[in-house]
Amino acid sequence: MNIRLAVEAEAQLLSALAMRAKAHWGYSAEALEGWRAELAVSPQDIRARPTFVAMVGIEVAGFYSLSPLGRSWELDHLWVLPRFMHLGVGRALLSHALETAARGGATEVTVDADPNAEPFYLECGAVRRGAVPARFPGNRSAPVRNWLSMRVRPDSAFELCASHSA
Numbered sequence: 574m575n576i577r578l579a580v581e582a583e584a585q586l587l588s589a590l591a592m593r594a595k596a597h598w599g600y601s602a603e604a605l606e607g608w609r610a611e612l613a614v615s616p617q618d619i620r621a622r623p624t625f626v627a628m629v630g631i632e633v634a635g636f637y638s639l640s641p642l643g644r645s646w647e648l649d650h651l652w653v654l655p656r657f658m659h660l661g662v663g664r665a666l667l668s669h670a671l672e673t674a675a676r677g678g679a680t681e682v683t684v685d686a687d688p689n690a691e692p693f694y695l696e697c698g699a700v701r702r703g704a705v706p707a708r709f710p711g712n713r714s715a716p717v718r719n720w721l722s723m724r725v726r727p728d729s730a731f732e733l734c735a736s737h738s739a
Contacts, residue, residue, distance in 0.1 A: 574662060576669050579624040579636060581616035587626070587636050587650075588613045594635075594652040598689045614638065614650065622649065623673050627662050635662045637670045639682070645730075646679040651690075667697055675733045682731045691727040699729040 579587065591612040596605055614636075618624065624638040635653035639646050648670055653663045674682045684694050685705055695701065705728045 574634070574665060575628045576625050576665060577628060579619050579626045579638075581619045583626065583633065584614050584616045584619055586633060587619075587624075587652075590633065590636065590654060591650060591652045593654060595687070597655040597658070598687065612650075618649075623670075623677070624650075625666070625669060625673070627653075627657075627666050629657060629662070635666050637666045639670055639674055639677075641674075641677055641679070644678065644680045646674040646677065646682050648682055648684045663693060664697060667694075671731055671733060680733055682733065684727075684729045684731070686727055686729060688727060691729070694727075694729050697731075699731050701727055701729045703728050 591614065592605060592609065595608060595612060600608075614624070618638065622638045622640055624636065626636040627634045633654075634657040635651070637651040638649045640649050648667075651663065651666055651670065653666070671682055684699055686694055691701070705726050
């Protein structure tokens with residue numbers, strides 16, 4: 574696996590990858606369609622934010638993007654194609670993202686995650702700070718299996734130090 578900078582021409586590919594990864598969790602077609610704009614990656618996003626892709630052979634297996642916000646950066650996207658899940662791609666991308674943020678001067682990286690992804694982030698060292706309201710029922714992260722979580726998403730963060738590894 575190789576992690577490299579994304580290029581603007583990959584915006585549509587990355588948007589489709591995010592949709593496929595989100596669909597893996599069993600969300601309805603209606604919910605997925607409601608998230609399409611939020612999950613979309615534009616060429617301008619790639620130009621403006623640190624965005625990296627994980628290559629397995631010649632295939633883009635996953636990607637992440639960060640929003641630099643002073644000392645506290647936000648992990649905007651971290652998506653892995655379902656067939657590459659549980660193979661270390663997500664961990665490699667997360668570790669790379671945290672290192673990128675630390676090199677950029679961040680002291681923390683916040684994550685507004687899908688509830689299905691929360692165990693992954695916690696296993697990698699994130700600390701749950703609370704929950705944030707969903708923008709509408711099913712928006713961004715309400716798992717089909719847990720209707721109580723439909724109104725909130727976990728809010729977590731990674732505290733960064735000089736040398737960080739996930």
